[in-house]
Amino acid sequence: MRIAVVGAGVVGITTAHALHSDGHEVTVYERNGTVASETSFANAGLIAPGYVTPWAAPGMLRKVLSQLLQRDAAVRMATLPGLELAGWLWRWQRACGPVGYLQRRAAMISLAHDSLSRTRALTKDMEIDYENGRGMLVLLRGEKELAQARTGLKLLTDAKIDFHLVDAEKCRQIEPGLNDSMALRAGIHLPDTEVGNCRQFAMQLKHMLQERGVAFQLHHAVHRLSPGSKLELHATVHAETPGSGRDPEPEVHESFDAAIVCAANGAPDLLRSTRMRLPLQSVYGYSVTLPLRQFEAHPDVGPRAAIMDERFKVAIARLGDRVRVAGSAELGGDPLRIREAAVKTLYRVLDDWFPGAASHGQPQVWKGARPMLPDGPPAIGATGLPGLWLNTGHGSSGWALACGSARLVADLVAGRKPMLDPQPFSPTRWNR
Ligand SMILES: Cc1cc2nc3c(=O)[nH]c(=O)nc-3n(C[C@H](O)[C@H](O)[C@H](O)COP(=O)(O)OP(=O)(O)OC[C@H]3O[C@@H](n4cnc5c(N)ncnc54)[C@H](O)[C@@H]3O)c2cc1C
Numbered sequence: 370m371r372i373a374v375v376g377a378g379v380v381g382i383t384t385a386h387a388l389h390s391d392g393h394e395v396t397v398y399e400r401n402g403t404v405a406s407e408t409s410f411a412n413a414g415l416i417a418p419g420y421v422t423p424w425a426a427p428g429m430l431r432k433v434l435s436q437l438l439q440r441d442a443a444v445r446m447a448t449l450p451g452l453e454l455a456g457w458l459w460r461w462q463r464a465c466g467p468v469g470y471l472q473r474r475a476a477m478i479s480l481a482h483d484s485l486s487r488t489r490a491l492t493k494d495m496e497i498d499y500e501n502g503r504g505m506l507v508l509l510r511g512e513k514e515l516a517q518a519r520t521g522l523k524l525l526t527d528a529k530i531d532f533h534l535v536d537a538e539k540c541r542q543i544e545p546g547l548n549d550s551m552a553l554r555a556g557i558h559l560p561d562t563e564v565g566n567c568r569q570f571a572m573q574l575k576h577m578l579q580e581r582g583v584a585f586q587l588h589h590a591v592h593r594l595s596p597g598s599k600l601e602l603h604a605t606v607h608a609e610t611p612g613s614g615r616d617p618e619p620e621v622h623e624s625f626d627a628a629i630v631c632a633a634n635g636a637p638d639l640l641r642s643t644r645m646r647l648p649l650q651s652v653y654g655y656s657v658t659l660p661l662r663q664f665e666a667h668p669d670v671g672p673r674a675a676i677m678d679e680r681f682k683v684a685i686a687r688l689g690d691r692v693r694v695a696g697s698a699e700l701g702g703d704p705l706r707i708r709e710a711a712v713k714t715l716y717r718v719l720d721d722w723f724p725g726a727a728s729h730g731q732p733q734v735w736k737g738a739r740p741m742l743p744d745g746p747p748a749i750g751a752t753g754l755p756g757l758w759l760n761t762g763h764g765s766s767g768w769a770l771a772c773g774s775a776r777l778v779a780d781l782v783a784g785r786k787p788m789l790d791p792q793p794f795s796p797t798r799w800n801r
Pocket residue numbers: 375376377378379380381398399400401404405406407408409410411412413414415416589590591592631632633634635636639652653654655656684695696736737738739740761762763764765766767768769770
């Protein structure tokens with residue numbers, strides 16, 4: 370089949386790879402000039418099946434409300450909600466009840482397990498170097514964090530996640546660079562977890578796909594999809610350099626047998642052209658990436674792999690000779706405005722655990738938008754409109770779920786029975 374993939378983030382690129390492996394002729398459309406330039410640009414890098422979970426969970430509503438006025442709150446409302454956000458919040462709080470949560474969580478974890486093994490196989494097969502490391506250590510600063518974590522351990526056991534509850538001494542053996550003057554009650558070690566540079570992975574995979582015949586139409590903003598016996602795709606071609614005088618912007622129009630929308634935060638607008646409504650909200654977060662200092666006498670500077678500070682919900686990841694700190698969740702507000710308090714929290718957590726490890730000159734400060742559906746799982750599968758498929762809405766776990774989601778949608782397109790039950794991911798689940 371001739372298939373268009375809309376969106377060249379990590380989800381679109383892995384989807385293109387899965388479809389190309391199945392023998393389809395694939396064209397990828399991307400509105401920006403490079404791939405992985407939106408949410409897949411500088412995420413925390415964790416591929417941690419045990420931590421892939423719906424944001425809509427029992428107790429979440431209370432947790433969010435109690436944090437609203439805290440300075441270091443992990444979750445914030447940046448503005449009073451408008452109509453669309455209010456509708457999303459209503460759906461989200463309804464999904465926070467215990468009914469359905471465990472099934473949705475189990476479905477996401479199964480997809481994440483599958484995705485992790487596919488990511489490993491693909492990177493080995495294609496010799497992709499994505500600055501990866503193995504293992505994640507969840508730091509529990511005090512009794513409160515330990516007590517809260519204990520209640521989640523049964524869920525990890527039920528999900529067959531390999532983990533070990535360890536004392537502070539063991540934490541420092543696993544991560545020798547940890548500041549030993551910081552109070553640390555315990556940790557959860559998840560050895561079968563991966564951390565890696567999502568953007569680097571996506572860029573390398575794109576080059577390899579291009580060499581194998583996948584077409585990439587960069588600077589192409591798709592603005593209309595018309596489903597039918599042939600799916601019609603309409604895009605505007607942007608000038609390479611904004612304001613370079615190529616005016617008016619040319620339009621292109623192509624016919625395909627199918628299109629897979631992997632457009633994340635751009636998906637709701639695009640789908641409106643088909644009258645389909647996708648309840649997706651952008652949940653903003655931040656990361657800071659810094660070079661690690663080199664000390665010959667002290668090689669264990671910074672983390673060895675991934676750390677999660679459970680109190681602040683801040684991740685610290687080693688990516689080659691750099692360290693990335695990421696966290697915060699903001700609903701609403703200006704996508705371009707960097708909130709200094711959120712960035713300060715990232716520096717504070719990094720300095721708590723690895724003081725002096727990173728050079729603070731020329732940091733890469735980034736704000737990204739998690740494409741979040743109200744009940745948690747991404748939307749993967751048929752839309753009910755001829756030739757139109759979705760693989761989008763991966764929220765805070767798109768890197769962890771990309772390779773598995775790509776295989777799932779490719780199997781569904783081919784009419785093959787997928788490895789996993791696709792029902793929890795149905796793009797039409799809100800219409801029932
Ligand atoms: C602070 C932060 C930390 C995170 N940490 C992790 C983590 O540790 N692990 C993890 O698994 N996930 C993490 N995530 C989430 C993860 O980054 C996302 O789920 C993932 O990148 C989504 O990938 P995507 O390809 O769907 O979206 P994107 O990377 O945003 O790609 C979508 C692409 O579609 C393009 N597009 C949109 N509309 C159109 C259109 N009309 N025409 C053409 N192109 C279009 C966009 O330009 C974009 O390139 C984090 C996110 C944030 C913000």
